[in-house]
Amino acid sequence: MQSPLIPNLSDQEISAIDNEIAHAPCRAAVAIDALKIVQSHRGWVSDASLQAIARHLHMSAAELDGIATFYNLIFRRPVGEQVILLCNSITCWIKGASQIQQQISARLHIGLGETSADNQYTLLPVTCLGACDRAPVMLVGEQLHTHLDDAALELIFRSREEAEE
């Protein structure tokens, strides 16, 4: 029976999830894919989305939440339009990731784990991004930015601001 409180997944979301189920041995096997699919459409995974996915995969919402909260790139809270994943692992740290973080924080008025007031950006730390030869680095959305310094940050954020205008 469908609870009226649980929203429906969109047709697009369902067909993408069902594509994954097609080559999986059981529905629950695609839990992580399904969470990522819904997140790609809605930005994050709300309680209501979680319940809708769980219902579609024939699992309990609690079990699915145990999975969702394990993975740092499944967002169980709203995030900004763009998520900044700033590497703070060893080589980036040596090359000044802490100063880069301070610069970003001062510019966007957010700390790690926070979203800017205009809802444009969420700033998160991330494990070594595998670009240590070009440290310090960060991902903004899917775009990798390397060799970060004050001038590079200025360029990145200015061009993004201009693109919006």
Next chain:
Amino acid sequence: MSLDRPLTRNVRPDRTPTDLAAYEANGGYQGLRRALGKLVPAECLQIIKDSNLRGRGGAGFPTGMKWSFVPMENASPGHKYLVCNADEMEPGTFKDRLLLECDPHQLIEGMILAAYTIQADIAYIFIRAEYHLAAQLLREAIAACNAKGYLGENILGSDYSLTMHVHTSAGRYICGEETALINSLEGKRATPRAKPPFPQVSGLWGRPTIVNNVETLCNIPHIIERGADWFQALGLTADAGTKMYGVSGRVKNPGCWELPMGTPIREILMEYAGGMEDGYQLRGFLPGGGSTDFLTPEHLDLAMDYDTIGKAGSRMGTGTMIILDDKTCPVGFVTNLMEFFARESCGFCTPCRDGLPWSAQVLNDIEQGRGLPEDLHTLARQVTFIGAIGNTHCALAPGAMEPLASGLKYFREDFERHISGGHCPWCDGGVN
């Protein structure tokens, strides 16, 4: 004499990817044609065994031996799986990214050959979420192979069939541990599994499964095509082949290069990485990623291979070195790594879940100038108890203890100066 660099022969300086046509034009898929036409799986396995190829994911386990544990008789019909570990998240490691982004077909050919050898019918590439470009290139490459008959039903007219999928992950370093990776592929939390049973016998969905690193698998087409003797001869020391070596930190030319296995550390650091940046001195380095023990300038003339680095008290790990310079605080360096491992603990077992944050806190106190003399004793006890293999459910926690243990050994006076002076000598200089 020009070096033989099979793994990076298609890597262009500007990193533009090699597509199917270019890969084929440069001899690609010849190893596959050779194997499917002429070699039975047992023959392929023998070549890989004879080649002495060791896993490039960190542990250096012999690849042929690993594959030989997969049951080959038809006693238990059902799926068998080959999984490529493209989760690359070890701090300071950036070699698989290069192979994935520059030559995706080399990996796919290696995977088809590996799958053929163990007679797997399904293959997965488990790739970390942040490698967007690589995942896209792999999906395109798989589609091209399906269209060309290199993948799918009856590959190249043989009776061998293989389906290949890309699985993009959702974060967490522990997914790189092979049994955690398998749980994650099943859609679960990525907690490592108890071994035995080993994945080769009971892995994904309880079926025989081989998990190999990207670089390991990229070697396979060349070994099958050119033979075990050729591969053995590539290495300068007892270990065979070439290796993707990397250097990052305050060096003039950080990067990643394919060099003969056993190339001396000094050559990698001075010739390829260009030596230290002006104004910086070398104090130490982690030879192969964040969970390997420090080595020092006195070790520079060692050959970079599994056994030599092991005998020196560290591990070659991923082969990507992280440089500690004289203007970076060793305590801060170790603290950064410990905070990483504490954050990435999967939380399954207590010594790691509670122990690593405790170590990180003690280290942080010392770094902030709040350390007490007995803290060094506490850290040493943590190294003893958390660092011992077998006290924790997987190798994450012992790995986390390696830079701490060797840091206490080589940079003890720096720890002591933090405590006796009540502040970090580097921070106050305004450098770090």
